[in-house]
Amino acid sequence: MKIFAHHALAVLxxxxxVAALADVTGTVTLNANTTLSLDTGATGSTGDITWTGTAIxxxxxxxxxxxxxxxxxGQFSGPxxxxxxxxxxxxxxxxxxxxxxxFLATSSITPKVNDILVVKTNGGNYAAVLVTAIGGTISLxxxxxxxxxGGGGTPSGPNITNVLNNYxxxxxxxxxxxxxxxxxxxxxxxxxxxxxxxxxxxQDSTKGIPTTLAGATLSVSAGGKTFTPGMxxxxxxxxxxxxxxxxxxxxxxxxxxxxNGTSNAFQFQVVSSALGLNTYYGTGxxxxxxxxxxxxxIYNYTNSAKPGDTIILFGSGLGADxxxxxxxxxxxxxxxxxxxxxxxxxVAATVAYGGSSGYPGYDQINVVIPANAPTGCYVGLVAVTGxxxxxxxxxxxxxxxxxxxxxxxxxxxxxxGSTINTLGNQTTVRSGDVFVGQLIAPKSxxxxxxxxxxxxxxxxxxxxxxxxxxxxxxxxxxxxCSVSEVITSSTGGTGTSVGLNAGAINLTGPAGTYGLxxxxxxxxxxxxxxxxxxSSGGAFTYNGAGGADxxxxxxxxxxxxxxxxxxxxxxDATVNRGQGIPITWTGGASGSYVLITGSSSNxxxxxxxxxxxxxxxxxxxxxxxxxxxxxLPAGSGRLDVENIxxxxxxxxxxxxxxxxxxxxxxxxxxxxx
Numbered sequence: 001m002k003i004f005a006h007h008a009l010a011v012l013x014x015x016x017x018v019a020a021l022a023d024v025t026g027t028v029t030l031n032a033n034t035t036l037s038l039d040t041g042a043t044g045s046t047g048d049i050t051w052t053g054t055a056i057x058x059x060x061x062x063x064x065x066x067x068x069x070x071x072x073x074g075q076f077s078g079p080x081x082x083x084x085x086x087x088x089x090x091x092x093x094x095x096x097x098x099x100x101x102x103f104l105a106t107s108s109i110t111p112k113v114n115d116i117l118v119v120k121t122n123g124g125n126y127a128a129v130l131v132t133a134i135g136g137t138i139s140l141x142x143x144x145x146x147x148x149x150g151g152g153g154t155p156s157g158p159n160i161t162n163v164l165n166n167y168x169x170x171x172x173x174x175x176x177x178x179x180x181x182x183x184x185x186x187x188x189x190x191x192x193x194x195x196x197x198x199x200x201x202x203q204d205s206t207k208g209i210p211t212t213l214a215g216a217t218l219s220v221s222a223g224g225k226t227f228t229p230g231m232x233x234x235x236x237x238x239x240x241x242x243x244x245x246x247x248x249x250x251x252x253x254x255x256x257x258x259x260n261g262t263s264n265a266f267q268f269q270v271v272s273s274a275l276g277l278n279t280y281y282g283t284g285x286x287x288x289x290x291x292x293x294x295x296x297x298i299y300n301y302t303n304s305a306k307p308g309d310t311i312i313l314f315g316s317g318l319g320a321d322x323x324x325x326x327x328x329x330x331x332x333x334x335x336x337x338x339x340x341x342x343x344x345x346x347v348a349a350t351v352a353y354g355g356s357s358g359y360p361g362y363d364q365i366n367v368v369i370p371a372n373a374p375t376g377c378y379v380g381l382v383a384v385t386g387x388x389x390x391x392x393x394x395x396x397x398x399x400x401x402x403x404x405x406x407x408x409x410x411x412x413x414x415x416x417g418s419t420i421n422t423l424g425n426q427t428t429v430r431s432g433d434v435f436v437g438q439l440i441a442p443k444s445x446x447x448x449x450x451x452x453x454x455x456x457x458x459x460x461x462x463x464x465x466x467x468x469x470x471x472x473x474x475x476x477x478x479x480x481c482s483v484s485e486v487i488t489s490s491t492g493g494t495g496t497s498v499g500l501n502a503g504a505i506n507l508t509g510p511a512g513t514y515g516l517x518x519x520x521x522x523x524x525x526x527x528x529x530x531x532x533x534x535s536s537g538g539a540f541t542y543n544g545a546g547g548a549d550x551x552x553x554x555x556x557x558x559x560x561x562x563x564x565x566x567x568x569x570x571x572d573a574t575v576n577r578g579q580g581i582p583i584t585w586t587g588g589a590s591g592s593y594v595l596i597t598g599s600s601s602n603x604x605x606x607x608x609x610x611x612x613x614x615x616x617x618x619x620x621x622x623x624x625x626x627x628x629x630x631x632l633p634a635g636s637g638r639l640d641v642e643n644i645x646x647x648x649x650x651x652x653x654x655x656x657x658x659x660x661x662x663x664x665x666x667x668x669x670x671x672x673x
Contacts, residue, residue, distance in 0.1 A: 025041075025142065025143045025144070026041045026141075026142060027132070027139070027140065027141045027142075028041075028043060028139070028140055028142070029133075029137050029138070029139045029140075030043065030051040030137060030138050030139075030140065031051070031136075031137050032051060032052060032053030032136065032137070033050065033051070033052060033053065034050065034051055035047040035048070035049065035050040035059055036048065036049050036050075036051075036140070036142075037121075037122075038119055038121045038125075038127040038129070038142055038144040039121050039122065039123040039125060039144060041142075041144075046059065046060075047059055047122075048060070048062040048119055048121045048122055048127070049062065049064065049117075049119060049129070051137070051138045053136065054110065055108045055109060055110045055111075056108070056109045056110075056111055056117065056138070057107075057108045057109075058106055058107070058119070059122070060122040061122055062106075062119060062120060062121050062122050063104040063105055063106055063107075063119070063120045064104065064105075064107065064109065064117050064118065064119040064120070065100060065103040065104050065105065065107070065109075065117065065118050065520070066109045066111060066115050066116075066117055067081075067085075067100070067103075067115070067116045067117070067118060068112070068115050068116070069109075069519045069520060070100075070103045070519075072099070072100075076116050077114055077115075077116065078114040078116075078130075079114075079130065081116055082116050082128060082130040082141065085116055085118065085128040086128050086143045100118045100126075101120075103118070104118070104120050105461075105498070105499055105520055105521070105522070105523070106498040106499070107499055107520050107521050108521065111131045111134065111138070112131065112134070113131055113132065113133060113134055114130070114131065114132075115130075115131045116128060116129065116130055116131075117129040117131070121144065125144055126144075127142055127143065127144040128142065128143050129141070129142045130142070157191060157258075157259070157261030157262070157263065158189065158190070158191045158192045158216075158256040158257070158258045158259070158261055158262070158263035159189045159190045159191060159192075159263055159264060160187055160188070160189040160192070160254065160255070160256060160263050160264055160266035161188050161189045161190070161266075162187070162188040162189075162266075163179065163185055163186070163187050163188075163254060163266055163268045164185065164186055164188070165177075165179060165183060165184075165185055165186075165274060165276035165316065165317055166183075166184040166185055166186045166240055166276065166316060167184075167276030167277060167278050167279070167284065167315045167316055167317075167395070168274070168275070168276030168277070168284050168315075168317070168394060168395035169276070169283070169284040169395070170274070170276070170284070170395060170485050171485065171607070172268065172269065172605070172607075173602065173605035173606060173607030173633060174485050174607050174609060174631060174632075174633060175392070175577075175630055175631060175632075175633070176274060176392045176393050176394070176485075176630075176631050177269070177274065177485075178268070178269040178270065178271035178274045179243055179268055179269070179270055179271070179274065179317070180243070180270070180271055180272060180273045180274050180275075180317045180318070180319050180320070181243055181244065181245045181246065181247045181249075181270065181272075181319065181320035182242065182243065182244075182245040182316075182318070182319060182320050182321040182326065182336075182361055183242070183243050183274070183276075183316045183317045183361055184232065184240060184241070184242055184316040184360075184361035184362060185240070185241060185242075185243055185316075186238060186239070186240050187218075187238065187239040187240075187241070187254065187256065187266075188237065188238055189237065189238075189256070189263065190236060190237055191236055191258070191259070192216055192234065192235070192236055192237065192238075192239055192256045192258055192263065193213070193214035193215055193216040193234035193235055193236055193239065193256075193258055194214050194215040194216075194236070194258075194259070195214040195233075195234060195235045195236070200233045200235060200238075201233060202232055202233055203231065203232050203233065205232075205327070205328060205329040205359050205360050206328075206329045207328075208230070208327050208328045209230035209231055209232055209242070209327050209328075209360060210230060210231060211228045211229070211230050211231070211327070213231045213233070213234040213239075214234040214235070215234075215258050215259060216231070216234045216239060216256055216257070216258045217256070217257045217258070218231065218239070218241055218254060218255070218256060218257075219254065219255050219257065220243065220244070220247060220252055220253070220254050221252060221253050221254075221265075222247050222248050222250060222251070222252035222253075222270055223247075223248035223250060225246075225248070227243075227244040227246065227247055228244075229241040229242055229243055229244060229326075230242050230326060230327035230360065239256070242326045242327065242360045242361035243270070243326075243361075244326050245320040245321050245322050245326055246320070246322075247270055247320075248270065249270045249271055249272055250269070250270060251267060251268075251269060251270075252267070252268055252269070252270045253265040253266065253267050253268075254266050254268065271392070272319055272320075272338070272386065272390065273317060273318055273319040273338045273385035273386050273392055274317045274385070274392055274394075275315055275316070275317040275318055275363070275383045275385050275392075275394040276315050276316055276317050276394060276395055277313060277314075277315040277381070277382075277383060277394050277395055277397050278313070278314040278315045279395070279397045284395045285395060285396060285397060285482070285484070286397060286398060287300070287301075287397065287398055287399070287400075288313060288381055288397035288398065288399055289313070289314055290305065290311045290312065290313055290399055291311065291312040292305075292309060292310075292311060292312075293309075293310040293311065293312050293366060294309075294310065299311065299399065299400065300400065300417075300421065301377055301400050301407070301408055301417030301418070301420040301421045301424075302406065302407045302408075302417045302418055302421055303405070303406065304377075304400040304401055304402035304405055304406060304407065304408040304417065305369050305399055305400065305401050305402075305405070306369065306401065306402055306403060306404060306405035307369050307370060307371045307372075307373050307401075307403065308368070308369060308371070309368070309369045309405070310352060310366055310367065310368050310369075311366070311367050311369060311399075312364060312365070312366050312367075313342070313364070313365040313366075313367060313381075313383075314357065314362065314363065314364055314365075315362075315363050315365075315383075315394070316361050316362055316363050317363070317385075317394070318336040318338050318340065318354060318355065318363045318365075318385060319336050319337075319338040319385070320336070321334065321336055321355065321356050323356075324356045324358075324360075325360060326360050326361065327360055328360065329358055329359055329360065330356070330358050331358060332358075333355060333356035333357060333358040333364075334355055334356055335353060335354060335355035335356075336354060336355040336356070336363070338354070338385050338386065339385065339386055339387045340354040340365070340383065340384070340385055341383065341384040341385075342365065342367045342381070342382075342383050343380075343381070343382050343383075343384065343625075343627070344369065344370070344373045344374065344379055344380070344381055344399065344401065345373065345374035345376075345379045345380050345477060345478070345479040345480045346374075346380070346479050346480070346481070346625060347370055347372055347373050347374060347479075348370070349367045349368060349369060349370050349373070350367065350368040350370065351365065351366070351367055352366040352367065352368060353365065353366040354366075365383070369401065373401055374401065374477060374478060374479045374480070375401045375402055375403055375408070375477070376400070376401065376408065376409075376410045376411070376412070376477025376478060376480075377398075377400045377408040377409065377410040377413075377415065377416075377417055377420060377477065378398040378400070378410065378476045378477045378480065379398060379399050379400065379401045379476075379477045379480055380396060380397075380398055380476055380477070380479075380480030380481050380482060381396070381397045381398055381399045382394055382395075382396045382397070382481075382483075382627065382628075384627050389578070391627065391630075393483070393627045393628070393630065393631050395483075395485075396481070396482050396483045398476065398477075398480070398482075400417060402417075408420075410477055411478065412477065412478060412593060412614070412647060413647050413659070414647060414648070414649060419657075423656060423657060426656070428462060428463070429462070429463045429656050429657075430460075430461070430462045430463075430500060430549075430550075430654055430655050430656050431460070431461060431463070431655065431656060431657050431658070431659075432458070432459065432460045432500075432502070432550065432553075432650070432652065432655050432657075432658040432659070433457075433458065433459045433460075433658070433659050433660075434457070434458040434459075434505075434542050434555065434557075434650075434658070434659075434660045435455075435456075435457055435458075435557070435660065435661050435662060435663065436455065436456045436457075436507060436509070436528075436533075436540045436542075436557055436559070436662050437454075437455055437533075437559075437642070437662055437663035437664060437665070438452060438453070438454050438455070438533040438559075438563075438663075438664045438665070439452075439453050439455065439640075439642075439663075439664075439665055439666070439667055440452050440453075440665070440666045440667070441453065441666070441667035441668075442667065442668065442669050445636065445669055448668075448669060450666075452530065453527065454527065454528035454529070454530070454532045454533045455525070455526075455527065455528065456507045456514060456516055456525065456526040456528055456540075457516075457524065457525045457526075458502070458505055458516060458523075458524040458525075458542070458544075459522060459523050459524070460499065460500035460501075460502045460522040460549070460550050460655070461498065461499055461500060461522055462498045462499075462500055462549075463498075476612065476614055477614075478593070478614060478615065478616060479614070479615060480613070480614065481611055481612065481613040481614075481624065481625065481628045482611065482612050482613075483609065483610070483611045483628060483631050483632075484609060484610050484611070485607070485609045485631065498521075498522075499520055499521035499522025499523060500521070500522045500547075500549035500550050500654065501521060501522065501547035501548040501549045501550065502522070502524070502544050502546065502547045502549065502550035502553075502652075503544060503545040503546045503547030503548075503550070503552075504544075504545040504547075505524050505542065505543070505544045505545070506542075506543045507526065507528075507540055507541070507542055507543075508540070508541045508543065509528075509532055509533070509538060509539070509540040509541075510534070510536075510538040510539070510540075511529075511531050511532050511534075512529075512532065514526050514528055514529075514532065522549075533559065533664070535561075535562055535563050536561050536562070537558070537559035537560050537561035537562070537563060537589070537664070538558070538559055538561070539556050539557070539558050539559075540556065540557045540558075540559065540662065541554065541555070541556045541557075542554065542555050542556075542557070542650075542660065544652065546652070546653075549654050550652050550653070550654040550655060551652045551653030551654050551655075552652065553650050553651065553652035553655075553658065554650070555648065555650035555658070555660045556648075556660075557645060557648070557660050557661060557662040558645055558646075558662065559645055559662045559663075559664060560587075560588050560589030560592055560617075560643050560645055560664065561589060562587045562588075563587055563588070563643065563664045564585050564586070564587045564588035564594070564617070564641070564642075564643035564664060564665065565585060565586045565587045566583070566584075566585050566641040566665075566666050567584045567585055567586055568582065568583065568584045569666065569668050572639055572668065572670060573639075573668055573669065573670055573671065574670065574671050574673060575598070575600075575629060575639070575670050575671065575672045575673065576673055577626070577629045577630045577632060577634065577672050577673065578626050578629075578630050579626050579629075580623050580624050580625050580626040580628070580629055581596075581598065581623065581624040581629050581639070582621070582622075582623045582624075583596055583621065583622050583623070583624070583641055584620065584621045585620060585621070585641060585643075586620065587643075588617040588643040589617065589643070589645065590617065590618060591617070591618075591646065592616075592617045592643055592644060592645055592646060593614055593615070593616060593617060593643070593644040593646075594614070594615050594616070594617050594619070594622065594641065594642070594643055594644070595612065595613075595614050595640075595641075595642045595643075595644050595663070595665075596612070596613045596614070596615075596622060596624060596639075596640070596641055596642075597610065597611065597612045597613075597639075597640045597642075598610065598611050598624070598629070598632070598637060598638065598639045598640070598670065598672075599611075599632070599637045599638055600632045600633055600634070600635045600636065600637030600638075600670070600672040601633065601635050601636065601637060602633035602634060602635040603635065605633060607633040608633070609631060609632040609633060610632070611624065611628050611629065611631070611632065613628065614644075617643060629672075632672055633672070634672055634673060635671075635672055636669070636670075636671060636672070637669075637670050637671075637672050638667055638668065638669060638670055639667070639668050639670040640665055640666070640667045641665055641666055642663045642664065642665030642666075643663060643664050643665060644661055644662070644663050645661060645662040645663065646661070647659055647660070647661045648660045648661065
């Protein structure tokens, strides 16, 4: 089945992650109002961080955090802590992102000697900074790590730092990573071609994509044979190519020949299938690119899919396409024989076609939305290729579905498709989130003694560019699951996030009133006393006095009565990843939701992944599907079951949207086998 050619061109959407740099290390003393570039080590008026004489601020699009202000601050302090942070980054940027990424913000920091800062630079790289002395000047020791980790000097010739599926961005170390024959894959590195960085010219496959482009030629060695992929584009930091369909599975190496030099031999795994679905914003998650087969319209939050529609999805990685060319467009493309399932909120759809779109390496999947498909603005969408022990999940995206098409609505968040579109299209979005909850969790990863923690938290941010749209991709509709696998390259979006001053914030509950402390601009928290939340739940009211950026507000959260009881905790302490995870419970409030989250990491590979599923409280059970849990790496981790009170909204001057919710739940240490 052949898609209209102009639509295939429109949704090819090859994305361009930020290129990597080599490590930059050093020591420096900054005078007041001097800026340091952590990408180059140079000081002056431009760079990433500025010493004002009393505080460190970030410049441009850089973000930072003082680890002393975070929950992990006790683990990293002084020269020994700095060495540990650097070592973590040298393992991989994935480790950095997993450990510190959620703390990064555009903020002003008043540091102390021996504080450690983590910075994401204007160049998209990570840096660790140790404060060694403070007076009128400040002395710093820094190690700026390439996004791929490791380093030690700028390479004079071509250098490869990573190889990823062009659409999923799933890094090596995960069960669903790898590059399938016939896949469009992206090579990241430096000095790989002579085209200007960012000036990408997509090659016309009707004339054949070339095997030499911008002075670069690729060579793939696998199974004792050598292959030369065709390229869609080539820049010094990024090359997109098609892995020849004849490439055998197993370990392969790739090199780039450019400017009379040959790069390092970068090793990657060739697998039979590993599909990457095309999503908006080039992140590998969130809203999938989907086209209505009948009228060629592109689905979005005000033009939802509906049961009975045939939709067309795009991506790459279904597997070897031996019937079509890897370099030349064909007007009569063929299906690929790989077994294929498309699941919408856990419900299987009918696959009418899965194979080549005609464009080399670019797959097309035609799917009929089933009558019993769930509805919502964020219905989870995932593809599973292969069967049995060889079944492999794609990246996880979402699709808006409404019973009659048109605008979607979501019962969980009480939000409409038009609101989502409006906020996502704004250049600036000011949002607020407040919650209160109780979590019963082990004392540590090695001590399973349960401890009860009562938490109040509030966050107010201003997002620009595409950052709001991409951050909203963590939302999901009832019955859906989402998976996050740490990405080793920065992708998509040029936005920044800035904390907003909301003034003093108090929380009043059945047992008293509590003040929240500010630990960064726009971020507030309080550890509530033991008796603040009891088994009878109750009403908790947030009162915001208002500040420089956000006006006063008042909103009430009702915690469930009785609290939810997770009844098979002990059995879930060991997870067989391929068989899914059964969860059972009693209690909780009628009409509320149950959020199930899990995560695991593997110290050997550095892979760290997590999943989230949501269902209704009155179901009293839910099984995390095997295609979800199987994406996580084998290793140690956790499992959480939380009862979420209904999400509500609140208003305040200076905010475009405010969300309030409450939760109670339990967490256990789990081993993922």
